[in-house]
Structures are given as structure tokens and as C-alpha cells.
Amino acid sequence: MGILTDDMKRVVRQQRIGFVATVCPDGTPNLSPKGTAAVWDDDHLLFADLASPVTMENLRHNPSVEINLVDLYSRKGYRFKGMAHIVDRENEPGLHEEIFQAYENGIRGVHQVRLPARAYVLIRVERALPLVSPAYLPGVTERETRETWADYWAGVHQDRMEQLEERG
Ligand SMILES: Cc1cc2nc3c(=O)[nH]c(=O)nc-3n(C[C@H](O)[C@H](O)[C@H](O)COP(=O)(O)O)c2cc1C
Numbered sequence: 001m002g003i004l005t006d007d008m009k010r011v012v013r014q015q016r017i018g019f020v021a022t023v024c025p026d027g028t029p030n031l032s033p034k035g036t037a038a039v040w041d042d043d044h045l046l047f048a049d050l051a052s053p054v055t056m057e058n059l060r061h062n063p064s065v066e067i068n069l070v071d072l073y074s075r076k077g078y079r080f081k082g083m084a085h086i087v088d089r090e091n092e093p094g095l096h097e098e099i100f101q102a103y104e105n106g107i108r109g110v111h112q113v114r115l116p117a118r119a120y121v122l123i124r125v126e127r128a129l130p131l132v133s134p135a136y137l138p139g140v141t142e143r144e145t146r147e148t149w150a151d152y153w154a155g156v157h158q159d160r161m162e163q164l165e166e167r168g
Contacts, residue, residue, distance in 0.1 A: 002042020003125050008078050009039045012069055013109055015077070020047065021066045022058035022084075030054050036103070036117075037067060038110040044124055045080060046110065048103060048117035056119065059084045065123055068131065072153065073146045075133035082126045088119040096120065 004012075012018070018037030022030045032055055036048040045067060049056050059065065063084040070077030089096045099110075099120045106112030136145070 003128055004039065004042050004045075005128075008080075008128055009109070011071060011077055012037060012039050012045060013111070015069045015071060016111075018045075018047065018067045018069045020052075020055055021068075022055050023062045023064055024054070024058055025061060030058055034067070036113050037069060038102075040099075040108075040110070040122055044122045045082075046099065046123070047121050048099075048113060048115070049086075049119045049121060050115050050117055056086070056121075059086060059121065065121075067123060070131055073149045074142050075135065075145055075149065076142070077131045078128055079131055080123065080125045080128050082123045085122045085124065086119050087122060 015037070016035050017033045019031055020034050020037075024030050032052060034047040034052070036046075036050065038046045040046040047067075064081075065084045066079060066081045068077065068079045087095050087099060096119075100117070102108045102110040103113045103117070133145070
């Protein structure tokens with residue numbers, strides 16, 4: 001049995017943005033979103049390098065990485081810390097092809113992404129912790145929380161669509 005539980009896998013597979021933190025050479029953090037965040041196996045998460053020059057450069061020097069995925073409706077998620085392994089076509093053609101096919105066809109529990117990737121990043125998860133909003137006071141249920149935030153996001157969406165409509 002690996003480090004990733006069924007619920008962790010569920011959250012990663014449902015979400016479409018993971019925030020990836022790496023360490024810059026000067027010790028400052030670098031954080032950027034990855035819509036390709038996915039589960040690879042019981043111990044590894046995955047994302048594609050579509051347009052992440054700083055993340056990739058940092059990982060070449062320091063493979064430490066953290067990725068957070070939070071469900072904006074339930075206000076719950078997970079943070080995963082681990083070590084990154086860069087898979088590029090030149091060095092690992094077999095594994096690169098396997099990952100390419102997973103994204104291309106939306107198989108192996110990886111959602112379909114048909115955008116050109118320069119490389120893939122496998123994260124061997126070493127620490128996985130839950131993230132739960134402090135607003136979960138005793139008695140507050142996930143069902144109530146989901147309804148509250150579903151309303152909120154529906155309102156945000158509606159307002160923005162109206163603004164865009166006005167702009168023509
Ligand atoms: C919603 C969203 C999803 C994104 N998904 C990815 C992704 O999966 N892979 C990627 O390389 N870039 C992705 N990007 C683009 C990078 O986050 C963006 O180019 C960023 O500036 C890269 O910064 P970095 O080089 O510091 O990582 C995404 C951006 C957004 C807004």
C-alpha cells in the first residue's frame with residue numbers, strides 16, 4: 001500500500017488546479033498553478049511542463065517540491081510534499097511515452113490533456129497531510145459548506161458573465 005489514500009486520489013483526480021511550490025536558488029519560494037496535476041500511482045503525483053520555466057529550472061537544482069490541491073466547494077484538500085523527478089523524452093523515452101499516452105487518452109486515472117508538454121514531473125510523495133478550513137466548526141457539515149460555496153461561485157460566475165456581456 002502506498003502513501004496516497006483513496007480520498008487523496010479522489011481529490012487530486014477531481015481538481016483541476018494544483019499549486020506547486022519549488023525553491024529558487026536564492027532560497028525564495030516559487031509558486032505556480034498546474035492544471036495537469038494528476039495521480040500516477042500509489043506513491044506518485046504528476047504534472048506536465050507546459051509553460052513552467054522557473055519551476056523546472058528550480059527542480060533541476062533542488063527536487064524538493066510541494067503541491068496543494070483544495071476543493072473550493074468543500075474547502076478541504078491535501079498538501080503533498082516530496083521529491084520531483086523530471087521525465088524527458090531523451091532520458092526516459094519509455095516512461096515519457098507512457099505518460100504522454102495517459103494524458104493524450106485520459107487513461108490510468110489521468111485526465112485528458114492534449115497540449116504539448118516539454119517534459120513531465122513525477123513527484124514521489126513523502127508527506128501527505130489534510131487541509132481543512134478552520135470554518136469547519138463543530139456541527140458544520142460538508143454538505144452545508146458545499147452549498148454555501150456553490151452559491152458563492154455561482155454568483156461570481158454570474159457577475160463576471162454580465163460584465164463580459166456589457167463589454168460586448
Ligand atoms: C489554471 C492554470 C493552469 C495551469 N496549468 C499548467 C500546467 O499544468 N503546466 C504548466 O507548465 N503550466 C501551467 N500553467 C501555466 C503556469 O502556471 C504559468 O506559465 C506560470 O507562470 C509558470 O510559472 P513558473 O515558471 O514559475 O512555474 C497554468 C496556469 C493556469 C492559470
